[in-house]
Amino acid sequence: MPLSGPSGTRDSPGEPDLGDLIVRVARGLRQRGAQVVAPWDLAPHQARALRTVARHDGIRPGELAGHLRVAPRSVTDVLDALEDRGLVRRHPDPGDRRAMVLTLTASGRRLVAEVDAARRADAEALFGRLTARDRATLRRILLVLDAEEG
Template sequence: MPTDDDLGELIVRAARSLRGRWRAVLEPWDLSPHQVRALMTAGRDDGLRLSGLAERLHIAPRSATEVVDGLAGRGLVERVPDPTDRRAVLVRLTAEGTRVRDEVAAARAADAKAALSRLPAEDRAELARLLRRFLDG
């Protein structure tokens, strides 16, 4: 039976493997994982304050500003006035940002499916159940 240390190491190795695959999937768009997480997060709402984006991404507001600056420079997000507070701005996906977000999400889903297809469906379901239980605990 594996020890807790063994299980922890397996989880870390699995995460590293998926992260490496994720970086390779992102190459055609020349985006970092941080930028994609920001695109996905900002795209869930019709505008999100920088502070809210930083909070959801669990990063410092300064880091969120840098990520948004990079995405805005590529035309993937825009800063727009907050209609509820004229002192604040919202980060919103542009049409190009929405297109890229959707393409990246589809590519990531296809890669995850390919990576996990080595496991039978029942093992994938059990792994998902165990990981959710672990994360919820």
């Protein structure tokens, strides 16, 4: 008899449930992501921080921590490393001189563009196995699940 609780997570006793499958796929994505950013001597969390600053130019460090879902103190070391490499700058917030905002340098913008191109190519290699319709369905489902977590 198939095991299928209210969440319908398992079709038959020998199949992994949805949670296990998502964890396995997420682990593979993390490994792929680390490999993709390695040529630029970036850790995945540094690449995520750069991409977030690129999307939210002028973001405060605390807001960056919120987007990354980490404690604000965890962002400090990441920002220090990125600033030391000349990829990010901290500036006084024009609206509140006590606060700092983050911007990418020209080198940071170039690096984000290169990393994004590599990530898109890797994503196409992985998700290209799915039909366009399946990719759209997967995106829709993941957005629903992500909204419930946020």
